[in-house]
Amino acid sequence: MDKNPTSVPTSATENEIILFRWNHQIKMLFNPVLWGNFVACFGIPAILLGIGFSFTGNYKASVFLAVGLIAFFAVIWTLTGIVIDLASGFLTSFVITNRGIYFSSGKGAKTAATVAVAMGVLAGSASTAGAGFLARSEQDGTIQWKDVKKVNVRKGMRYIFLRQGFGHKPIGLYCTKENFEPILALIQSEVKR
Numbered sequence: 588m589d590k591n592p593t594s595v596p597t598s599a600t601e602n603e604i605i606l607f608r609w610n611h612q613i614k615m616l617f618n619p620v621l622w623g624n625f626v627a628c629f630g631i632p633a634i635l636l637g638i639g640f641s642f643t644g645n646y647k648a649s650v651f652l653a654v655g656l657i658a659f660f661a662v663i664w665t666l667t668g669i670v671i672d673l674a675s676g677f678l679t680s681f682v683i684t685n686r687g688i689y690f691s692s693g694k695g696a697k698t699a700a701t702v703a704v705a706m707g708v709l710a711g712s713a714s715t716a717g718a719g720f721l722a723r724s725e726q727d728g729t730i731q732w733k734d735v736k737k738v739n740v741r742k743g744m745r746y747i748f749l750r751q752g753f754g755h756k757p758i759g760l761y762c763t764k765e766n767f768e769p770i771l772a773l774i775q776s777e778v779k780r
Contacts, residue, residue, distance in 0.1 A: 616668035687731035
């Protein structure tokens with residue numbers, strides 16, 4: 588477990604006791620969590636757009652629209668994943684204290700979000716620029732123990748997903764082989780309170 592991450596979340600206050608601190612390189616291309624996010628962010632809207640277009644009476648065109656959009660975004664997503672994974676993934680730092688959980692994205696994630704904004708502005712694409720701005724807003728996050736409402740665990744990936752109430756940013760912890768079990772036990776004990 589890395590006790591000295593290169594990027595420490597700034598939300599933690601000095602009077603908190605740090606229980607765990609580590610970095611993780613998040614790979615994109617073969618990450619089922621990120622592919623699930625892809626389906627939610629791109630697949631579902633494309634299908635809904637196709638359904639909406641079907642009300643014009645041109646069913647064949649509506650299917651091609653939905654499938655074409657999904658294929659287009661999947662190619663872009665895959666190419667982006669290849670580039671990110673070749674650059675060793677996104678560095679993310681995690682800190683768990685006696686008060687809650689913090690994460691901070693590394694320089695690569697911040698650069699990718701900035702590039703998405705710039706590309707959207709240059710291409711005149713409000714959706715690309717908006718996605719970049721949304722990604723920038725998701726760079727850092729905090730959940731206090733008292734606010735955790737739901738915990739999902741994917742043991743095979745050593746991944747713990749913590750959610751607050753509706754409308755709040757969740758946190759996904761990518762744990763190491765060494766710290767997964769102790770962190771899971773800590774989270775389960777804190778959430779039961």
